[in-house]
Amino acid sequence: xxxxxxxxxLVKFYGDKRAVDGVSFxxxxxxITGVLGPNGAGKxxxxxxxxxxxxxxxxxxxxxxxxxxxxxxxxxxYLPEERGVYRSMxxxxxxxxxxxxxxxKASEARARADVxxxxxxxxxxxxxxxxxxxxxxAQKVQLAAAIAHQPDLVVLxxxxxxxxxxxxxxxxxxxxxxxxxxxxxLFSTHVMEHAERLCDRIVLIANGRKAFEGTVSEALAxxxxxxxxxxxxxxxxxxxxxxxGFRTEADGEAHGHRKxxxxxxxxxxxRRLLAACAAVNAPLALYEPARATLHDAxxxxxxxxxIGDME
Amino acid sequence: xxxxxxxxxxxxxxxxxxWGFWLSLLTAPLLLALFAVGPMxxxxxxxxxxxxxxAADPKDAEAIAASFAARSTEIMPRYVVVPAPAATPQEIAxxxxxxKTVAVEGEGRPLFAALFVKRTGETVSxxxxxxxxxxxxxxxxxxxxxxxxxxxxxxxxxxLDAAETxxxxxxxxxxxxxxxxxxxxxxxxxxxxxxxVVGMILSFVLWSAVMGVANMLLTGVxxxxxxxxxxxxxxxxxxxxxxxxxxxxxxxxSFTLFGVWGVLGGGALGAASHAGVAGDxxxxxxxxxxxxxxxxxxxxxxxxxxxxxxxxxxxxxTLQESQSLLGPVFLVLTLPILFLIPAFQNPQAPLxxxxxxxxxxxxxxxxMRAPAGLSPVEFFGPVLLLVxxxxxxLVGAARVFHAGVxxxxxxxxxxxxxxxxxx
Numbered sequence: 001x002x003x004x005x006x007x008x009x010l011v012k013f014y015g016d017k018r019a020v021d022g023v024s025f026x027x028x029x030x031x032i033t034g035v036l037g038p039n040g041a042g043k044x045x046x047x048x049x050x051x052x053x054x055x056x057x058x059x060x061x062x063x064x065x066x067x068x069x070x071x072x073x074x075x076x077x078y079l080p081e082e083r084g085v086y087r088s089m090x091x092x093x094x095x096x097x098x099x100x101x102x103x104x105k106a107s108e109a110r111a112r113a114d115v116x117x118x119x120x121x122x123x124x125x126x127x128x129x130x131x132x133x134x135x136x137x138a139q140k141v142q143l144a145a146a147i148a149h150q151p152d153l154v155v156l157x158x159x160x161x162x163x164x165x166x167x168x169x170x171x172x173x174x175x176x177x178x179x180x181x182x183x184x185x186l187f188s189t190h191v192m193e194h195a196e197r198l199c200d201r202i203v204l205i206a207n208g209r210k211a212f213e214g215t216v217s218e219a220l221a222x223x224x225x226x227x228x229x230x231x232x233x234x235x236x237x238x239x240x241x242x243x244x245g246f247r248t249e250a251d252g253e254a255h256g257h258r259k260x261x262x263x264x265x266x267x268x269x270x271r272r273l274l275a276a277c278a279a280v281n282a283p284l285a286l287y288e289p290a291r292a293t294l295h296d297a298x299x300x301x302x303x304x305x306x307i308g309d310m311e
Numbered sequence: 312x313x314x315x316x317x318x319x320x321x322x323x324x325x326x327x328x329x330w331g332f333w334l335s336l337l338t339a340p341l342l343l344a345l346f347a348v349g350p351m352x353x354x355x356x357x358x359x360x361x362x363x364x365x366a367a368d369p370k371d372a373e374a375i376a377a378s379f380a381a382r383s384t385e386i387m388p389r390y391v392v393v394p395a396p397a398a399t400p401q402e403i404a405x406x407x408x409x410x411k412t413v414a415v416e417g418e419g420r421p422l423f424a425a426l427f428v429k430r431t432g433e434t435v436s437x438x439x440x441x442x443x444x445x446x447x448x449x450x451x452x453x454x455x456x457x458x459x460x461x462x463x464x465x466x467x468x469x470x471l472d473a474a475e476t477x478x479x480x481x482x483x484x485x486x487x488x489x490x491x492x493x494x495x496x497x498x499x500x501x502x503x504x505x506x507x508v509v510g511m512i513l514s515f516v517l518w519s520a521v522m523g524v525a526n527m528l529l530t531g532v533x534x535x536x537x538x539x540x541x542x543x544x545x546x547x548x549x550x551x552x553x554x555x556x557x558x559x560x561x562x563x564x565s566f567t568l569f570g571v572w573g574v575l576g577g578g579a580l581g582a583a584s585h586a587g588v589a590g591d592x593x594x595x596x597x598x599x600x601x602x603x604x605x606x607x608x609x610x611x612x613x614x615x616x617x618x619x620x621x622x623x624x625x626x627x628x629t630l631q632e633s634q635s636l637l638g639p640v641f642l643v644l645t646l647p648i649l650f651l652i653p654a655f656q657n658p659q660a661p662l663x664x665x666x667x668x669x670x671x672x673x674x675x676x677x678x679m680r681a682p683a684g685l686s687p688v689e690f691f692g693p694v695l696l697l698v699x700x701x702x703x704x705l706v707g708a709a710r711v712f713h714a715g716v717x718x719x720x721x722x723x724x725x726x727x728x729x730x731x732x733x734x
Contacts, residue, residue, distance in 0.1 A: 053545045053717055073546055084540035088325060100317055101547035145543070 002065040004029045004153045004184035005050060011058035012045050019045045021208040022059070027153070027186045027201070032179045034195035035188040036298070037205035043188040044081050046205065047157045050186070051078045063153065074103050077151035081158045081188075083142055087131035091117055091141040094130060099148035109148065116144035120170075136167050143171065147178065154178055156187035160194055172198055192294040202294070206302040216294065223292035223300050225264040227273055230257040230286035237262075240280040246273060257285045264289065314548035315556040322560025326527065327567065335523075336568060340575050357388045360423035361415045362449055363395040363403065371428040371435075371457055378456035379449075390423070390449055391415060400427065400440055407442055426453050435461060492684060505595035506682035511655045513596075513605050514678040515648075521612045521674075522644060524565050525620040528557060529633060532624035541716045550713035554705065558617045562610065569609075595682075604681045611697045612674030615704050616644060622708035625715025647675035658683035667693045670700035 005027040012020040020042040027033040035043050048054045050061055052073045063072040086094055092113045099109035117126050120140045122133075130138055139162060147154055156175070160168045175198055178185050189195055195202050196216055204212040204219075212219060228251070231237050237260045238248040246269075251259045264270055270289040277284055326332050362379065366372040376392040393413045397403040403425045405411040412419030424441035426449075435457060439450040466476045488499040535541050544553055577597060595601065619640055627633040650672065654663045658680040667676040673693045681690070 048542070048717070051546045053542060070549075076546060078543065078546045080539055080542035082539040082542070084535075084538040084543060086321075086325065086540060087538070088328065097317065097321055098543060098547070101314060101544070103313075142543075 002029065003027060003062075004064060005033075005186060006062040006065075007046070007050065007059070008062075009059035010046065010049060010056050010061065012042075012049060012054060013057050014045075019208055020049070020205075023205060023208070023210045024059075025203045025210060025213045027184055029152075029184050030179065030182050031200040032175060032185045032187070032198050034199035034202045035186065035205060036190065036192065036195050036202055036294070037188075037211075038190055041205045042208040043190075043205055044157055047081075047155055047186070047188055051076055051155055074149070075152040077102075077146040077149065077154045079143055079146040079154075079156045079159055081161070083139055083162070085130050085138055085142055085145075088129055090127050091122055091130060091133070091144075092126040094141060095145045095148045098145040102149035102151075104149050112148050112150075113144070116148060117141075120144055136163060139163060140167070140170075143174070147174075151183070153184045153186065156185070158189060159187055160189060160191060168194070192298070196294045204298055204301060211302045212298070219294055219297040219301075220292045223296045225269070225290065225292055227262045227264055227270060227289040228286065229260045229262060229277070229282075229284065229288070230254055231260065232257055232283040232285050234258070235283050237277075237280075237282055240282060241273075241276055244272075244276040244279070246276065255285070314552045315559065318544070318548060318553055318556025319560035319563065322531070322557050323563045323567075326561065326564045332564065332568075336571055339568075339572060343576075358420065359389040359391050359415055360449070361393045361413050361420055362390055363406070363413075363422055363425040364392055364428065364453070365395045365398055365403075365425065366428035367430050368428070371430075371460065374456045374460045375426065375428070375453045378452055393422075395425065396422075400425070400438070403440065407440060424449050426450070428453075428457060433465075500591075502591040502594065505591035506598065506601065507655055507658075507679075509592060509595040509601065510679050510682045511651055513601070514651060514654075514675050517605065517609055517612060517678055518644075518647060518675050520565055520569070520609065521616050524561055524613060525616045525644075527564075528561055528617050529620045529624040529637070530630065531557070531561075532621050533627055533630060533633060536625060536716055537628055545716065549709075550716065551705070551709035554618065554621055554709045554712050557621060558614060561617065562613055565609070565613065601681065604678065607694065608674035608678045611670075611694075611701055614701045615671060615674075615697075616640070618701075618704050618708035622711035622715065625712045627715075643671055647672045650676050651679060654679035658685075664689075668696065670697045673697045 003026040007026070008024045010020050010023045011018065023042070023046055025033075035046065037043050045054065049056055050063075052068050061068055064075065066072055086097075089097070092110070095113035095116060096106070096109040099112055100106060104112065114123070114126070117123050120143075122137060122140060122144075125133055125137065130141060133141065143156075143159065146156070154175075159171050159175075163171060172194065175185050175187065179200075187194075187198075199216055201213070201215055202219060203210060212222075229237060235258065237258070238250060241248050241262065247263045249261050251261045253259055262273055264273065273289075274287060277287070364372045364375050366375070379390045379392050393415065395403065396406050396411070396413055403422070406413060406422040407425060409421035412421055423443065424439060427438040427440070429436050429438070437450070437454055437457060439447070439453075441449075463473050463476065467473060489497075490499050490503065493499065493503070541553070548556070577593075620637070623636045623640065624633055627636060647666070650663055650666050653660055654666075654676055657663065663676060663680065666672045667680055670693075674697065677690070677693055
């Protein structure tokens with residue numbers, strides 16, 4: 001199947017600064033792809049190039065297997081990073097306007113606006129000016145406008161920023177629904193949790209370069225897994241587990257107990273470790289297999305200094 | 312085309328729905344009406360002013376009283392000469408300061424002024440007493456009345472009849488002006504001059520409209536840039552389409568204003584079309600050729616300056632920031648005003664003709680020259696140059712606009728965009 005989006009060797013300069021430096025990745029159709037990276041990494045520049053606002057200085061961007069054109073840009077829905085609406089327009093008029101600019105007929109666009117506003121719980125505000133709406137509501141209106149023309153590829157630049165947790169969950173749900181309906185979603189974020197929960201694939205960009213591309217599992221696999229154990233008394237867990245093939249390191253004391261960190265080398269290692277602890281009669285006060293996070297993965301990939309403000 | 316139409320339509324509806332549009336729509340005719348009838352209303356609102364004349368020679372007092380009586384209904388404010396309540400400046404002071412009043416139109420009012428006319432032989436002096444130090448119209452009229460009497464007395468003393476004197480003073484050659492391009496033997500009238508007056512008025516209206524509308528565009532694009540809505544538009548329309556859509560939308564706003572003002576003004580002029588100068592101006596203003604020229608030159612001037620303002624506005628994030636960039640544009644836009652009077656006095660003056668070929672001045676100067684009966688080359692030459700310049704400015708402005716709205720604008724990127732050739 002053709003990728004909805006394919007970027008190859010993208011380079012973009014701002015003056016003398018190389019904002020994006022040879023980034024290549026693709027977004028397979030029907031999947032959710034997350035572009036992750038700290039602020040200033042080059043995510044928004046990459047995304048603005050994808051949607052045709054910026055022109056690449058080098059490299060190619062293909063949409064649905066063809067170079068960017070007015071025609072295939074119509075198949076994209078885009079939510080910019082910095083939210084912009086016509087505050088004096090009504091939500092219905094705003095959504096209708098952007099949908100018509102993407103080629104929808106007026107009657108279809110109006111009907112679609114009504115459906116989306118109802119889905120977002122904003123029907124009562126359809127004919128009020130956007131400036132009378134709360135910030136969260138205005139963002140919902142903008143998101144609705146981005147998908148009103150039922151695009152095949154939905155590009156969302158930091159869609160969760162500025163939203164409260166309830167609205168963030170609403171956007172997550174919308175992203176899942178879009179993917180479930182066969183659309184491709186590409187979104188950028190610097191919040192790992194969203195990517196971890198939503199993405200089929202992730203792309204990490206740091207300092208304008210791609211640092212990683214793959215599935216979430218593949219990203220997590222780069223982090224060595226460990227378990228944290230606390231034992232009572234003077235029990236030497238490292239010595240006890242050595243014959244069971246576990247690498248165990250003392251990690252100080254906690255809650256009056258000796259604390260240990262044990263490397264888990266494979267998927268069944270946690271179960272085997274617990275069994276080994278039982279076999280050596282280890283006086284366990286705490287057993288906690290640590291679950292790697294994307295944040296851990298990215299620290300591992302690009303280093304602590306680069307990860308910056310990522311959450 | 313569809314994108315341009317939708318963007319223009321949104322711009323139009325946004326401006327028309329704003330309070331500012333309705334204020335502009337109503338304010339201009341109201342102000343015009345106020346300027347026309349304001350002074351008369353102000354004069355009528357002021358109560359009749361009371362004057363006292365104390366003259367050594369009663370005939371001087373009669374001449375002054377007759378002068379005010381003859382024009383009491385024409386001139387505002389109105390004056391009435393009342394019997395002097397006292398004979399000296401010291402005695403009359405309480406009436407001038409309002410401590411005492413005289414009866415005027417059934418109510419007591421202070422004296423506005425007192426005139427003391429003194430004669431010593433042939434020497435006459437007028438002392439004008441009033442608490443109003445700025446309005447000397449009553450004094451001037453009294454002096455004119457006394458002067459006429461003095462001249463009449465002097466001529467009479469030399470044996471000349473007063474009526475004969477007046478006839479001699481009125482002697483003057485009769486001036487007739489002719490235009491070799493007009494009908495044989497037909498003298499030039501105010502009706503022939505009216506198109507030039509209308510041309511000058513329309514040229515000024517054109518200039519004010521371009522200035523005002525370009526500012527609307529500037530503030531609009533800075534607002535859109537600061538709230539980032541342009542990023543959404545750029546995925547649906549090219550910078551050139553956005554630029555042209557915005558220009559056409561605001562042009563439609565202007566034509567709506569002109570249309571409403573035209574209907575109101577045309578109605579007012581039509582109602583006055585039988586009345587002298589107003590009738591001449593009405594006939595000249597309602598000339599379809601002049602209206603057509605106005606539309607063409609408005610579009611030309613508006614598109615050039617509007618595109619420049621949009622492009623420069625796209626490089627700025629705030630209005631304050633825009634002021635420094637717009638200085639030179641405002642300077643160029645101000646210069647055509649200097650040609651209004653010279654072009655009115657001589658539409659064929661070399662400087663005026665030269666200015667009409669400079670595309671940034673063409674709309675304003677040609678609007679002035681249009682009624683002068685220009686040859687096809689003189690008219691269509693500058694117009695074609697204007698059209699070509701509009702096209703160039705639009706393309707250049709679209710490039711700057713693109714650079715500006717995607718926040719890439721810098722001196723280097725501007726140069727690249729302005730002089731880049733399409734691959």
